[in-house]
Amino acid sequence: HKLACAFMAAEDYSHGAVCLQKCSALDPANGTEYHELLQEMRIRQWFVPECKDLKISVQYWGTPKRRGLYVKKQVFESEELFRESPAVCLQSYCSKKQYRMCGYCLRSCMRAEDVVRTIFTKEDLPRIRNLCEAVGYEWPPKIDPPQVPCPHCDEEIYCSANCQTKAWESFHSVLCPCGDPDHPVAHFNAWAYAQPDPYRHVYLELTLKMCAMVL
Ligand SMILES: [Zn+2]
Ligand SMILES: [Zn+2]
Known part of the structure; x- marks a missing residue:
């Protein structure tokens, strides 16, 4: 990523x-x-x-x-x-279901312990304390919620107001469904989330984003 x-x-x-x-x-x-x-x-x-x-x-x-x-x-x-610096990058839909990253710079918007909890089950709970510590050593500086969400939709979150502004100016003003279920991107998102093979449409997402950047 x-x-x-x-x-x-x-x-x-x-x-x-x-x-x-x-x-x-x-x-x-x-x-x-x-x-x-x-x-x-x-x-x-x-x-x-x-x-x-x-x-x-x-x-x-x-x-x-x-x-x-x-x-x-x-x-x-x-x-x-x-x-x-990449010309364009994105977090795929299937990865978004588990981990949240900044919609602009891909910095992790989760704490080490949040990630550990998505991977391990209740039965592992007694071990999680140590795991969090272990993961914490390798983790980027702690980011505490709340992250900065897009004010117009619940699709994107950002690590900072700066990234939110940059994303809006660069591509998200075109791609944001703004809560409209009939927005073409809302239809695309619904279709993408429903795909059985989550990686198949990553190229479509990238293409969509590149088009938005030049519009
Ligand atoms: Zn960011
Ligand atoms: Zn939005």
């Missing part, structure tokens, strides 16, 4: 250090030259333009090192190397 990510340096690297290599293994018995050319092409097409203004670059050294991350200027531990 976490499509927006920041890549941080794990430790200090000085100029020229290779901090990651062999990202993609090739099958030596199977058309190596062709695959190596393809790797080089992908690096030039995708990574070279992406890394133009960054302290790192992706380079290709041929067999056996192949593709790796190359440090152009010194980076320090925990320094953010680059941040990637």
Whole structure:
């Protein structure tokens, strides 16, 4: 679900250090030259333009090192190397039934103990205390309800007023059924919730959202 990510340096690297290599293994018995050319092409097409203004670059050294991350200027531990933001992201309907995430940034809107309670049953209750603690270690900073709901429908919640405003300006003003059961999106939602295979319509949801963003 976490499509927006920041890549941080794990430790200090000085100029020229290779901090990651062999990202993609090739099958030596199977058309190596062709695959190596393809790797080089992908690096030039995708990574070279992406890394133009960054302290790192992706380079290709041929067999056996192949593709790796190359440090152009010194980076320090925990320094953010680059941040990637998706053009569009969404939480699928089937996942919404169990977990609630921010309708804009996908940050979790549930506390660790809420998530544990959706996974475990009453019989597990005596163990839940410890489980909550264990999950809490890995959990993002605690967000206490109430979250910020869309003021016009009960479909979406957000982690902050800022995300609610951004979502409304970006796509939700088009997609919000505003409590109207005859709104086309209300029909789509009813249909989507009723599907036996919940992942089949994720692509439709994404397409709908992309259309809303350019309208
Ligand atoms: Zn958010
Ligand atoms: Zn709404």
